[in-house]
Amino acid sequence: MANVLVFAEHHKGKFPKSTLIALQAGKEAASKLGGSCIATVLGSGVDAAANEISGYGASKVIAVDDAALANYLADAYAVTLEQLIKANDVSLLVATSTAVGKDLLPRVAARLGVSMATDVVAINADGTFKRPMYAGNALATVSLDGPVKVISVRGTAFDAAQPGGQAPVEKFSVSLDAAAKQMQFVSFNEIKSDRPQLTEARIVVSGGRGLKSGENFTTYLEPLVDALGAAMGASRAAVDAGFVPNDLQVGQTGKVVAPELYFAVGISGAIQHLAGMKDSKVIVAINKDPEAPIFNVADYGLVADLFKAVPELTEEVKKLKG
Amino acid sequence: MKTLVTVKRVPDPETTIRVKPDGSGIVTDNVKYVINPFDEIAIEEALRIKEKLSGEVILVSIGAKVVTEQLRTGLAMGADRAVLILCEQELDSLAVARVLAKLIENEKPELVLMGKQAIDDDSNQAGQMLAALLGWPQATFASKVELAADQKSVQVTREVDGGLETVGFALPGIITADLRLNEPRYASLPGIMKARKKEIKEVAIADLGADVTPRLKVLKLEPPAKKQAGKKFETVQALVDSLHTEAKVI
Numbered sequence: 262m263a264n265v266l267v268f269a270e271h272h273k274g275k276f277p278k279s280t281l282i283a284l285q286a287g288k289e290a291a292s293k294l295g296g297s298c299i300a301t302v303l304g305s306g307v308d309a310a311a312n313e314i315s316g317y318g319a320s321k322v323i324a325v326d327d328a329a330l331a332n333y334l335a336d337a338y339a340v341t342l343e344q345l346i347k348a349n350d351v352s353l354l355v356a357t358s359t360a361v362g363k364d365l366l367p368r369v370a371a372r373l374g375v376s377m378a379t380d381v382v383a384i385n386a387d388g389t390f391k392r393p394m395y396a397g398n399a400l401a402t403v404s405l406d407g408p409v410k411v412i413s414v415r416g417t418a419f420d421a422a423q424p425g426g427q428a429p430v431e432k433f434s435v436s437l438d439a440a441a442k443q444m445q446f447v448s449f450n451e452i453k454s455d456r457p458q459l460t461e462a463r464i465v466v467s468g469g470r471g472l473k474s475g476e477n478f479t480t481y482l483e484p485l486v487d488a489l490g491a492a493m494g495a496s497r498a499a500v501d502a503g504f505v506p507n508d509l510q511v512g513q514t515g516k517v518v519a520p521e522l523y524f525a526v527g528i529s530g531a532i533q534h535l536a537g538m539k540d541s542k543v544i545v546a547i548n549k550d551p552e553a554p555i556f557n558v559a560d561y562g563l564v565a566d567l568f569k570a571v572p573e574l575t576e577e578v579k580k581l582k583g
Numbered sequence: 584m585k586t587l588v589t590v591k592r593v594p595d596p597e598t599t600i601r602v603k604p605d606g607s608g609i610v611t612d613n614v615k616y617v618i619n620p621f622d623e624i625a626i627e628e629a630l631r632i633k634e635k636l637s638g639e640v641i642l643v644s645i646g647a648k649v650v651t652e653q654l655r656t657g658l659a660m661g662a663d664r665a666v667l668i669l670c671e672q673e674l675d676s677l678a679v680a681r682v683l684a685k686l687i688e689n690e691k692p693e694l695v696l697m698g699k700q701a702i703d704d705d706s707n708q709a710g711q712m713l714a715a716l717l718g719w720p721q722a723t724f725a726s727k728v729e730l731a732a733d734q735k736s737v738q739v740t741r742e743v744d745g746g747l748e749t750v751g752f753a754l755p756g757i758i759t760a761d762l763r764l765n766e767p768r769y770a771s772l773p774g775i776m777k778a779r780k781k782e783i784k785e786v787a788i789a790d791l792g793a794d795v796t797p798r799l800k801v802l803k804l805e806p807p808a809k810k811q812a813g814k815k816f817e818t819v820q821a822l823v824d825s826l827h828t829e830a831k832v833i
Contacts, residue, residue, distance in 0.1 A: 272745070334750065335711065335721050360743035364723045367676065367711035376677045376798035379706045389802060394704050398600040399609060399804040406798045443720045447738060447749035458745075464832075489833065500762065507726070507742050507763050513702065514621075514762060522832040533596060533702075539810070543830050545822070551815075560813040560830070563822045570819050577823040578833060 263352040264296040266345060267319065270361050271302060274310045278461045279357040281421035284317055286384065286414040287355045288422065291320075293386045299323060299349060300428075303341055305331035308430075315428040322430045323349070329437050332446035333361055339368040340441040345433060346373065346409060358413040358517075366413050375407035380517075382418035396513040396536040416460055417519035417540055452508055459509065462492035464522045467511050467538070468504070469496035471527020471548065471567055475504040481571045482526060488578040494518065494538075496528045512537035527567045530555030547571065584638035584734055586629040587692035588662065589683065591619040592646055592653045593703040606803040618653045621698025623660075624760040627767040628728060629696050630661045636734060639663050641690060645670050645682055651783060658778035659770030665781070666690075670788040670795075678795040680712035685791040687717060692755065693734070699724050699759040710759040720752035724761040 267287035269280050284300055291298040297320035302311045304326065311324035323345060329337050342365070346354060354369060356362035358380050370377040382400075383391035389404045390412060405411070459465060466489060468482045478495075486493045494511040495504065511518055513536035523541035528534060530546070530553055538544070539558050546559035549566050556562045563570060594600060595615040603610055618626075629640045642657045642665040644650045654665040668682060687695065700707035707723075714721035722739035726747065729738045738751045742761045770778070788795065816822045826833045 277744075335714070335723075339715065360724060360741075363707050364711060364721070367708035368715040368721065370708070371677060371680055371712035371715035374677075376675045377706075377708060378799060379708060393807075394801075394804070395594070395600040395609060396596075396702065396705070397807055399602045400807055401804050402802045404800045404802055406800070440718055443752050445751045447751050449743075449746055449748045451746040460744075497762070507761065508744075508746070510762070513705065514700065522826075522830075531597075532599065539807075543826075543832050544813070545826065556813070556815065558810055561822055561825055562813055562815040563819065564815060564817070565819070573819040574823065577819060581823070581827060581833060 263350040265291045266351040268356040283357040284422040317422040334444045341435045370411040377411035464491035466524040467494035469528030470498040485575045590644040623767040625696040658781045659775040665783045675799040676708035681793040684716040714757040720756045723759040
């Protein structure tokens, strides 16, 4: 096979863990299917970022520096990746299923006239891929025809690439016409938090409709979240009810997480929520309804009124941490 | 504003999906079908735009004759007319985008609203692919859509990792709806009565002349690995002891 190209997403020069996961998946694909694993960094003033990612085991890093790439925009980024793929004999494009990955890769695939597999969880040696469908109720083996295969990988299914090696960094000049610059970046309103990122945290504590209000998230859930040094999540029902922002949603239509420890507090366990957290290593459910479906996937269940149990749990955790 | 909204027929999200023993597909007996929930949000947004600025809302779906049921529901919500592209085979996202691109060449909408993903195959691709094929700008995962006073351009707020991003572009363009864009209305009784008389134009897929060769093939389906039942506790103390000494996670 020809080469693997990994889209190395960065946020103002910083690489989230999801980028190292894409790189690991790219390296795995290259070792199973042949070819070299090339990483590419797009942006404006990306020399430092390209140097940083060159230390994670890719065979080559290609930096694309252009003022039009200063902020992520689907049209200019898709044209750039298309040109990179054609210039570097690429037969597999890989990114992680982040908001950017999900927005960008289908646009690149369609420009190339090829199909794509979303949320890949395994790369098989015969060139097929595994991906979940129907909210994780089915695991599909899929094949992609065409000169280039495009896949987004699920962040929970691959490890992060470890530091090692020093790849050469090349520069690539992209040619972007007016058709590739129709979109304008207006603003980014960052949700600031001192807590770990939901998709990167070792422990996640999620609340559901059982919390009854946004204030109760603050009063009851947040002290537990902070005592554990965890990230906070929520079920779709809690987001729908307006208790918390959508950014916190864990599930089929939100974020997919697989931390070492996952707390589901006041969450009944709808199919669409389970799709986003059932691969967590240890799942704890706290719910007053002993019949709640969340108990079917929980390793440890506590049948209790969360408004009594959660403050008590918070105190116990604080005691343990001394 | 002439707005086109795509509608996909999918299993009800509350249905538990089971894989057929031979792995060839899912068990469809007794499965209830609905409009893909994100497509409902897209329909609602198109209706709100029409109510504010006037214009037309056209629904389009690809599938067998049974999809008429979902289109009728969308018409009862308030859409003006619908196009059903008749097709018996499963299409991958690229084929769907190619078929829609052909229809859009004929219909010439100023705005295309879609759901961000269908909850059956969970691909999250068709909108982005359609935008690429048409050479149009795209705004996926929309939580807010603001049309300019002259209706020539739009600013869209998008739900992205770590915050909200706003992008702008001149129309025509593609917007895909995320959960919080709006809360879709229910069809009213007069709406349902009126919908019976609205047009659902049927088009044979072959007549559009799009290349629908499947390039993504689903070779087999497997059920997910089963989990063993866990332990249940009565007290917080017992739970914490187990998490600390047995699971060693806190």
